[in-house]
Amino acid sequence: MKNTFYNDFDLERFPATPVADSDYRNAFQIERDRIIFSYPFRRLQSKTQVFQSGEYDFYRTRLTHSIEVAKIGRSICEYLRASSDKLNDRFYIDADLTEAVGLAHDMGHPPFGHIGERKLNQLMAPHGGFEGNGQTLRILTELIYERPGATKGIAPTRAFLDGVMKYKALHRECIGTKPDGSPDYPEHHFIYDEQAHWRSSIFGSEQPPEELSTPKALNSFKSIECQVMDWADDTAYSLNDIVDGIHARYINVGSITEWAAGQDLDATQTALIDKLCQVIREDRYESHFGARIGRFVHGCTLTPRSGFLSDRTNRHAFDLTIAADVKAESALYKRIALDLIFRSPQLQQIEFKGGHILEKLFSALCQNCANADGSGLRILPLQIQELIKQETTTTGRHRRLCDFTAGLTDSLAVRTYKRLYDPDFGSIAELL
Numbered sequence: 001m002k003n004t005f006y007n008d009f010d011l012e013r014f015p016a017t018p019v020a021d022s023d024y025r026n027a028f029q030i031e032r033d034r035i036i037f038s039y040p041f042r043r044l045q046s047k048t049q050v051f052q053s054g055e056y057d058f059y060r061t062r063l064t065h066s067i068e069v070a071k072i073g074r075s076i077c078e079y080l081r082a083s084s085d086k087l088n089d090r091f092y093i094d095a096d097l098t099e100a101v102g103l104a105h106d107m108g109h110p111p112f113g114h115i116g117e118r119k120l121n122q123l124m125a126p127h128g129g130f131e132g133n134g135q136t137l138r139i140l141t142e143l144i145y146e147r148p149g150a151t152k153g154i155a156p157t158r159a160f161l162d163g164v165m166k167y168k169a170l171h172r173e174c175i176g177t178k179p180d181g182s183p184d185y186p187e188h189h190f191i192y193d194e195q196a197h198w199r200s201s202i203f204g205s206e207q208p209p210e211e212l213s214t215p216k217a218l219n220s221f222k223s224i225e226c227q228v229m230d231w232a233d234d235t236a237y238s239l240n241d242i243v244d245g246i247h248a249r250y251i252n253v254g255s256i257t258e259w260a261a262g263q264d265l266d267a268t269q270t271a272l273i274d275k276l277c278q279v280i281r282e283d284r285y286e287s288h289f290g291a292r293i294g295r296f297v298h299g300c301t302l303t304p305r306s307g308f309l310s311d312r313t314n315r316h317a318f319d320l321t322i323a324a325d326v327k328a329e330s331a332l333y334k335r336i337a338l339d340l341i342f343r344s345p346q347l348q349q350i351e352f353k354g355g356h357i358l359e360k361l362f363s364a365l366c367q368n369c370a371n372a373d374g375s376g377l378r379i380l381p382l383q384i385q386e387l388i389k390q391e392t393t394t395t396g397r398h399r400r401l402c403d404f405t406a407g408l409t410d411s412l413a414v415r416t417y418k419r420l421y422d423p424d425f426g427s428i429a430e431l432l
Contacts, residue, residue, distance in 0.1 A: 070102030108135025112354030299326030
Protein backbone atom coordinates (compact mmCIF):
# COMPACT_ATOMS: atom_id res chain seq x y z
CA MET A 1 0.00 0.00 0.00
CA LYS A 2 1.60 3.26 -1.14
CA ASN A 3 2.28 5.95 1.47
CA THR A 4 0.97 9.16 -0.12
CA PHE A 5 2.64 11.34 2.54
CA TYR A 6 5.74 11.36 0.28
CA ASN A 7 6.03 12.37 -3.36
CA ASP A 8 8.70 12.47 -6.08
CA PHE A 9 10.14 15.69 -4.61
CA ASP A 10 10.84 13.86 -1.32
CA LEU A 11 12.29 10.79 -3.01
CA GLU A 12 14.75 12.53 -5.34
CA ARG A 13 18.29 11.32 -4.62
CA PHE A 14 21.62 13.14 -4.85
CA PRO A 15 23.16 12.09 -7.14
CA ALA A 16 20.22 10.55 -8.97
CA THR A 17 20.34 6.84 -8.15
CA PRO A 18 17.29 4.67 -8.87
CA VAL A 19 16.41 1.84 -6.52
CA ALA A 20 17.06 -1.46 -8.29
CA ASP A 21 13.94 -3.36 -9.33
CA SER A 22 15.32 -6.43 -7.57
CA ASP A 23 15.74 -4.62 -4.22
CA TYR A 24 12.94 -5.46 -1.78
CA ARG A 25 13.74 -2.30 0.24
CA ASN A 26 12.54 1.20 -0.44
CA ALA A 27 14.91 4.20 -0.58
CA PHE A 28 14.49 5.05 3.11
CA GLN A 29 15.25 1.48 4.21
CA ILE A 30 18.37 1.49 2.04
CA GLU A 31 19.57 4.70 3.71
CA ARG A 32 19.00 3.21 7.16
CA ASP A 33 20.89 0.03 6.29
CA ARG A 34 23.83 1.92 4.77
CA ILE A 35 24.22 3.87 7.99
CA ILE A 36 24.06 0.81 10.25
CA PHE A 37 26.74 -1.03 8.28
CA SER A 38 29.07 1.96 7.94
CA TYR A 39 32.44 2.48 9.59
CA PRO A 40 31.62 5.98 10.96
CA PHE A 41 28.52 4.57 12.68
CA ARG A 42 30.50 1.76 14.35
CA ARG A 43 33.06 4.28 15.60
CA LEU A 44 30.35 5.82 17.79
CA GLN A 45 30.70 2.86 20.15
CA SER A 46 33.96 4.40 21.41
CA LYS A 47 32.91 8.05 21.57
CA THR A 48 31.77 9.83 24.71
CA GLN A 49 28.10 10.48 25.36
CA VAL A 50 28.32 11.73 28.99
CA PHE A 51 31.04 9.70 30.66
CA GLN A 52 34.25 8.84 28.87
CA SER A 53 33.98 5.83 26.59
CA GLY A 54 35.29 2.65 28.21
CA GLU A 55 34.98 3.98 31.77
CA TYR A 56 32.45 1.27 32.68
CA ASP A 57 30.49 -1.20 30.59
CA PHE A 58 26.99 0.07 31.37
CA TYR A 59 27.35 3.79 30.58
CA ARG A 60 25.87 4.99 27.34
CA THR A 61 28.14 5.82 24.42
CA ARG A 62 27.32 7.80 21.28
CA LEU A 63 26.37 4.50 19.65
CA THR A 64 23.89 3.31 22.28
CA HIS A 65 22.49 6.85 22.50
CA SER A 66 21.96 6.93 18.71
CA ILE A 67 20.20 3.55 18.80
CA GLU A 68 17.91 4.80 21.56
CA VAL A 69 17.14 8.02 19.66
CA ALA A 70 16.29 5.98 16.55
CA LYS A 71 13.96 3.71 18.50
CA ILE A 72 12.21 6.59 20.29
CA GLY A 73 11.80 8.38 16.95
CA ARG A 74 10.27 5.25 15.45
CA SER A 75 7.92 4.94 18.41
CA ILE A 76 6.77 8.55 17.96
CA CYS A 77 5.97 7.86 14.30
CA GLU A 78 3.99 4.75 15.21
CA TYR A 79 2.15 6.55 18.01
CA LEU A 80 1.21 9.47 15.76
CA ARG A 81 0.04 7.11 13.01
CA ALA A 82 -2.24 5.37 15.52
CA SER A 83 -3.48 8.46 17.39
CA SER A 84 -3.54 11.45 15.03
CA ASP A 85 -6.65 12.22 13.00
CA LYS A 86 -4.35 13.85 10.43
CA LEU A 87 -2.70 10.53 9.49
CA ASN A 88 -4.00 7.18 8.31
CA ASP A 89 -2.77 3.90 6.83
CA ARG A 90 -2.14 5.55 3.44
CA PHE A 91 -0.76 8.84 4.75
CA TYR A 92 1.83 8.71 7.55
CA ILE A 93 5.34 9.74 8.63
CA ASP A 94 7.71 6.99 7.53
CA ALA A 95 9.24 5.22 10.54
CA ASP A 96 12.16 3.81 8.52
CA LEU A 97 13.12 7.29 7.37
CA THR A 98 12.86 8.69 10.90
CA GLU A 99 14.87 5.76 12.27
CA ALA A 100 17.61 6.43 9.70
CA VAL A 101 17.70 10.10 10.70
CA GLY A 102 17.99 9.12 14.38
CA LEU A 103 20.78 6.63 13.74
CA ALA A 104 22.75 9.20 11.73
CA HIS A 105 22.19 12.31 13.81
CA ASP A 106 25.43 12.08 15.85
CA MET A 107 27.76 10.52 13.28
CA GLY A 108 29.76 13.74 12.97
CA HIS A 109 30.52 14.16 16.65
CA PRO A 110 34.24 14.13 17.51
CA PRO A 111 35.91 12.37 20.45
CA PHE A 112 35.45 13.59 24.04
CA GLY A 113 31.86 14.76 23.74
CA HIS A 114 30.86 18.40 23.57
CA ILE A 115 34.30 19.71 24.58
CA GLY A 116 35.65 18.01 21.44
CA GLU A 117 33.12 19.85 19.30
CA ARG A 118 33.85 23.21 20.93
CA LYS A 119 37.61 22.75 20.73
CA LEU A 120 37.62 21.77 17.05
CA ASN A 121 35.37 24.72 16.26
CA GLN A 122 37.87 27.05 17.92
CA LEU A 123 40.79 25.49 16.06
CA MET A 124 38.96 25.58 12.73
CA ALA A 125 37.50 29.08 13.16
CA PRO A 126 39.68 30.66 10.41
CA HIS A 127 38.90 27.76 8.06
CA GLY A 128 35.12 27.46 8.25
CA GLY A 129 34.62 26.18 11.79
CA PHE A 130 33.49 22.78 13.02
CA GLU A 131 29.98 21.69 13.93
CA GLY A 132 28.76 18.18 14.69
CA ASN A 133 25.68 18.46 12.48
CA GLY A 134 27.67 19.93 9.61
CA GLN A 135 30.18 17.10 9.98
CA THR A 136 27.37 14.53 9.95
CA LEU A 137 26.19 16.00 6.65
CA ARG A 138 29.76 15.89 5.33
CA ILE A 139 30.15 12.23 6.29
CA LEU A 140 26.87 11.19 4.70
CA THR A 141 27.47 13.05 1.44
CA GLU A 142 31.25 12.96 1.00
CA LEU A 143 33.20 10.79 3.44
CA ILE A 144 31.30 7.65 4.37
CA TYR A 145 32.92 5.60 1.56
CA GLU A 146 36.11 7.66 1.28
CA ARG A 147 38.39 5.29 -0.57
CA PRO A 148 39.76 5.10 -4.13
CA GLY A 149 37.22 4.15 -6.77
CA ALA A 150 34.20 4.30 -4.48
CA THR A 151 31.12 6.51 -4.40
CA LYS A 152 31.82 8.89 -1.55
CA GLY A 153 28.28 9.45 -0.19
CA ILE A 154 25.17 7.36 0.35
CA ALA A 155 23.19 9.15 -2.43
CA PRO A 156 20.65 10.47 0.10
CA THR A 157 17.05 11.27 -0.69
CA ARG A 158 15.92 14.85 -0.23
CA ALA A 159 13.71 13.69 2.66
CA PHE A 160 16.63 12.05 4.50
CA LEU A 161 18.98 14.96 3.79
CA ASP A 162 16.42 17.39 5.20
CA GLY A 163 15.88 15.16 8.22
CA VAL A 164 19.52 15.09 9.27
CA MET A 165 20.18 18.77 8.49
CA LYS A 166 19.08 20.06 11.88
CA TYR A 167 20.77 23.41 11.19
CA LYS A 168 20.68 25.24 7.87
CA ALA A 169 22.55 28.50 8.54
CA LEU A 170 26.00 28.65 6.91
CA HIS A 171 29.13 29.43 8.91
CA ARG A 172 29.65 32.72 7.07
CA GLU A 173 26.06 33.75 7.79
CA CYS A 174 26.67 33.38 11.52
CA ILE A 175 29.92 35.39 11.77
CA GLY A 176 29.49 38.62 13.72
CA THR A 177 31.83 41.49 14.43
CA LYS A 178 33.61 42.21 17.71
CA PRO A 179 33.86 45.78 19.07
CA ASP A 180 37.42 46.02 17.71
CA GLY A 181 36.21 45.16 14.20
CA SER A 182 37.63 41.60 14.14
CA PRO A 183 35.40 38.66 13.17
CA ASP A 184 33.33 37.06 15.91
CA TYR A 185 33.12 33.41 14.89
CA PRO A 186 30.01 31.40 15.80
CA GLU A 187 30.27 28.91 18.65
CA HIS A 188 27.80 26.37 17.26
CA HIS A 189 24.73 25.69 15.14
CA PHE A 190 25.73 25.99 11.51
CA ILE A 191 26.71 23.95 8.48
CA TYR A 192 29.86 24.55 6.46
CA ASP A 193 29.99 27.18 3.73
CA GLU A 194 30.88 24.56 1.13
CA GLN A 195 27.62 22.74 2.00
CA ALA A 196 25.45 25.56 0.66
CA HIS A 197 24.54 23.44 -2.38
CA TRP A 198 23.06 20.75 -0.11
CA ARG A 199 20.82 23.35 1.47
CA SER A 200 19.81 24.45 -2.01
CA SER A 201 19.06 20.82 -2.88
CA ILE A 202 16.67 20.60 0.05
CA PHE A 203 14.89 23.78 -1.02
CA GLY A 204 14.72 22.62 -4.64
CA SER A 205 14.09 25.49 -7.04
CA GLU A 206 12.39 27.50 -4.30
CA GLN A 207 13.94 30.59 -2.75
CA PRO A 208 13.29 30.93 1.00
CA PRO A 209 11.16 33.92 1.97
CA GLU A 210 12.51 36.97 3.78
CA GLU A 211 11.42 35.63 7.18
CA LEU A 212 13.90 32.76 6.73
CA SER A 213 16.85 35.03 6.03
CA THR A 214 18.34 35.05 9.56
CA PRO A 215 20.49 32.25 11.01
CA LYS A 216 17.99 31.70 13.83
CA ALA A 217 15.08 31.34 11.41
CA LEU A 218 17.02 29.03 9.10
CA ASN A 219 18.01 26.80 12.02
CA SER A 220 14.39 26.64 13.18
CA PHE A 221 13.16 25.49 9.77
CA LYS A 222 12.92 21.71 10.20
CA SER A 223 11.06 18.94 8.44
CA ILE A 224 8.67 16.85 10.52
CA GLU A 225 11.14 13.92 10.59
CA CYS A 226 13.86 16.28 11.85
CA GLN A 227 11.50 17.56 14.56
CA VAL A 228 10.72 14.00 15.63
CA MET A 229 14.43 13.18 15.78
CA ASP A 230 15.08 16.36 17.77
CA TRP A 231 12.47 15.49 20.39
CA ALA A 232 13.63 11.85 20.49
CA ASP A 233 17.15 13.18 21.14
CA ASP A 234 15.86 15.44 23.94
CA THR A 235 13.91 12.52 25.39
CA ALA A 236 16.89 10.17 25.31
CA TYR A 237 19.44 12.42 26.92
CA SER A 238 17.19 14.27 29.38
CA LEU A 239 16.03 10.95 30.84
CA ASN A 240 19.03 8.71 30.30
CA ASP A 241 21.64 11.23 31.43
CA ILE A 242 19.88 11.17 34.82
CA VAL A 243 20.03 7.36 34.93
CA ASP A 244 23.73 7.32 34.05
CA GLY A 245 24.36 10.10 36.57
CA ILE A 246 22.73 8.01 39.31
CA HIS A 247 24.78 4.97 38.28
CA ALA A 248 27.95 7.06 38.48
CA ARG A 249 26.88 8.53 41.87
CA TYR A 250 26.91 12.10 40.63
CA ILE A 251 23.20 12.18 41.40
CA ASN A 252 21.89 10.88 44.71
CA VAL A 253 19.27 11.89 47.24
CA GLY A 254 21.72 14.18 49.04
CA SER A 255 22.97 16.00 45.94
CA ILE A 256 19.45 16.37 44.52
CA THR A 257 18.06 17.73 47.81
CA GLU A 258 20.92 20.20 48.18
CA TRP A 259 20.53 21.31 44.54
CA ALA A 260 16.76 21.76 44.86
CA ALA A 261 17.18 23.92 47.97
CA GLY A 262 19.02 26.50 45.89
CA GLN A 263 16.46 26.58 43.07
CA ASP A 264 13.22 28.47 42.61
CA LEU A 265 10.97 25.50 41.89
CA ASP A 266 7.20 25.45 41.46
CA ALA A 267 4.91 22.79 42.93
CA THR A 268 5.10 20.53 39.86
CA GLN A 269 8.90 20.64 39.78
CA THR A 270 9.07 19.97 43.52
CA ALA A 271 6.83 16.92 43.07
CA LEU A 272 9.11 15.61 40.31
CA ILE A 273 12.16 16.10 42.56
CA ASP A 274 10.42 14.27 45.41
CA LYS A 275 9.55 11.41 43.05
CA LEU A 276 13.15 11.25 41.82
CA CYS A 277 14.44 10.97 45.38
CA GLN A 278 11.88 8.27 46.12
CA VAL A 279 12.82 6.05 43.18
CA ILE A 280 16.52 6.45 44.01
CA ARG A 281 15.89 5.35 47.62
CA GLU A 282 13.82 2.39 46.41
CA ASP A 283 16.40 1.49 43.72
CA ARG A 284 13.84 1.52 40.91
CA TYR A 285 15.00 4.54 38.96
CA GLU A 286 15.78 2.47 35.83
CA SER A 287 12.18 1.29 35.43
CA HIS A 288 10.82 4.71 36.41
CA PHE A 289 12.75 6.53 33.70
CA GLY A 290 12.05 3.77 31.20
CA ALA A 291 8.35 4.46 31.72
CA ARG A 292 8.92 8.20 31.31
CA ILE A 293 10.02 7.53 27.73
CA GLY A 294 6.48 6.36 26.97
CA ARG A 295 5.08 9.53 28.59
CA PHE A 296 7.37 11.68 26.42
CA VAL A 297 6.25 9.81 23.29
CA HIS A 298 2.57 10.21 24.19
CA GLY A 299 3.12 13.94 24.69
CA CYS A 300 3.45 14.40 20.91
CA THR A 301 0.76 15.70 18.57
CA LEU A 302 0.72 17.04 15.02
CA THR A 303 -0.20 20.62 14.16
CA PRO A 304 -0.75 21.64 10.51
CA ARG A 305 1.38 24.51 9.24
CA SER A 306 1.52 26.53 6.05
CA GLY A 307 4.51 28.37 4.69
CA PHE A 308 7.71 27.73 2.79
CA LEU A 309 7.68 24.31 1.03
CA SER A 310 4.37 23.27 2.62
CA ASP A 311 2.76 23.20 -0.83
CA ARG A 312 5.53 20.94 -2.20
CA THR A 313 5.96 18.40 0.57
CA ASN A 314 3.96 17.15 3.53
CA ARG A 315 7.22 17.06 5.47
CA HIS A 316 6.88 20.82 5.87
CA ALA A 317 3.10 20.88 6.25
CA PHE A 318 3.14 19.77 9.90
CA ASP A 319 4.82 20.74 13.17
CA LEU A 320 5.45 18.39 16.07
CA THR A 321 3.80 19.87 19.16
CA ILE A 322 4.96 18.69 22.59
CA ALA A 323 2.67 18.90 25.62
CA ALA A 324 3.77 21.77 27.86
CA ASP A 325 4.05 19.64 31.03
CA VAL A 326 6.20 17.05 29.24
CA LYS A 327 8.48 19.72 27.78
CA ALA A 328 8.83 21.30 31.25
CA GLU A 329 9.75 17.93 32.79
CA SER A 330 12.44 17.40 30.17
CA ALA A 331 13.82 20.89 30.84
CA LEU A 332 14.03 20.17 34.58
CA TYR A 333 16.02 16.98 34.04
CA LYS A 334 18.38 18.85 31.69
CA ARG A 335 19.01 21.45 34.39
CA ILE A 336 19.79 18.74 36.92
CA ALA A 337 22.17 16.97 34.54
CA LEU A 338 23.91 20.22 33.61
CA ASP A 339 24.47 21.35 37.20
CA LEU A 340 25.22 18.02 38.89
CA ILE A 341 27.03 16.15 36.11
CA PHE A 342 28.40 18.36 33.35
CA ARG A 343 29.48 21.20 35.64
CA SER A 344 31.00 18.90 38.25
CA PRO A 345 34.75 19.33 38.84
CA GLN A 346 35.34 15.68 37.91
CA LEU A 347 33.78 16.00 34.46
CA GLN A 348 35.20 19.46 33.87
CA GLN A 349 38.70 18.08 34.51
CA ILE A 350 38.11 15.27 32.01
CA GLU A 351 36.76 17.79 29.50
CA PHE A 352 39.86 19.96 29.98
CA LYS A 353 42.07 16.97 29.30
CA GLY A 354 40.11 15.97 26.18
CA GLY A 355 40.33 19.51 24.83
CA HIS A 356 44.08 19.61 25.52
CA ILE A 357 44.63 16.32 23.69
CA LEU A 358 42.70 17.50 20.62
CA GLU A 359 44.47 20.86 20.55
CA LYS A 360 47.92 19.26 20.69
CA LEU A 361 46.98 16.67 18.05
CA PHE A 362 45.55 19.23 15.66
CA SER A 363 48.55 21.51 16.16
CA ALA A 364 50.95 18.70 15.26
CA LEU A 365 48.91 17.81 12.16
CA CYS A 366 48.77 21.43 10.96
CA GLN A 367 52.51 21.93 11.43
CA ASN A 368 53.42 18.81 9.50
CA CYS A 369 50.59 18.06 7.07
CA ALA A 370 48.92 21.32 5.99
CA ASN A 371 51.73 22.71 3.83
CA ALA A 372 51.09 23.07 0.10
CA ASP A 373 54.60 21.84 -0.73
CA GLY A 374 54.15 18.64 1.28
CA SER A 375 56.96 19.51 3.69
CA GLY A 376 56.77 18.17 7.20
CA LEU A 377 56.86 14.78 8.82
CA ARG A 378 54.56 12.09 7.46
CA ILE A 379 52.65 11.46 10.68
CA LEU A 380 49.34 10.55 9.07
CA PRO A 381 48.25 7.32 7.35
CA LEU A 382 49.23 7.32 3.67
CA GLN A 383 45.61 7.35 2.45
CA ILE A 384 44.88 10.52 4.46
CA GLN A 385 48.07 12.15 3.22
CA GLU A 386 47.01 11.44 -0.36
CA LEU A 387 43.61 13.06 0.23
CA ILE A 388 45.28 16.15 1.69
CA LYS A 389 47.67 16.34 -1.26
CA GLN A 390 44.69 16.54 -3.62
CA GLU A 391 43.38 19.68 -1.89
CA THR A 392 44.38 22.92 -3.61
CA THR A 393 43.50 25.39 -0.83
CA THR A 394 44.63 25.96 2.75
CA THR A 395 41.03 25.67 3.92
CA GLY A 396 40.61 22.37 2.07
CA ARG A 397 43.73 20.90 3.66
CA HIS A 398 42.67 21.99 7.13
CA ARG A 399 39.22 20.52 6.56
CA ARG A 400 40.80 17.16 5.74
CA LEU A 401 42.88 17.33 8.93
CA CYS A 402 39.72 18.16 10.84
CA ASP A 403 37.95 15.16 9.25
CA PHE A 404 40.72 12.91 10.50
CA THR A 405 40.74 14.38 14.01
CA ALA A 406 36.95 14.34 14.37
CA GLY A 407 36.83 10.73 13.17
CA LEU A 408 39.08 9.49 15.97
CA THR A 409 37.49 7.57 18.81
CA ASP A 410 38.29 8.61 22.38
CA SER A 411 40.81 5.81 22.84
CA LEU A 412 42.45 6.28 19.43
CA ALA A 413 42.84 10.00 20.09
CA VAL A 414 44.60 9.20 23.38
CA ARG A 415 46.86 6.62 21.75
CA THR A 416 47.75 8.95 18.87
CA TYR A 417 48.53 11.73 21.34
CA LYS A 418 50.78 9.40 23.33
CA ARG A 419 52.61 8.23 20.20
CA LEU A 420 53.37 11.83 19.29
CA TYR A 421 54.13 13.30 22.70
CA ASP A 422 54.94 10.52 25.20
CA PRO A 423 58.59 9.37 24.77
CA ASP A 424 57.87 6.11 26.62
CA PHE A 425 54.88 5.16 24.46
CA GLY A 426 54.89 3.52 21.04
CA SER A 427 57.17 1.26 19.12
CA ILE A 428 58.72 1.20 15.64
CA ALA A 429 56.84 -2.08 15.20
CA GLU A 430 53.59 -0.10 15.03
CA LEU A 431 54.72 1.33 11.70
CA LEU A 432 54.81 -2.08 10.03
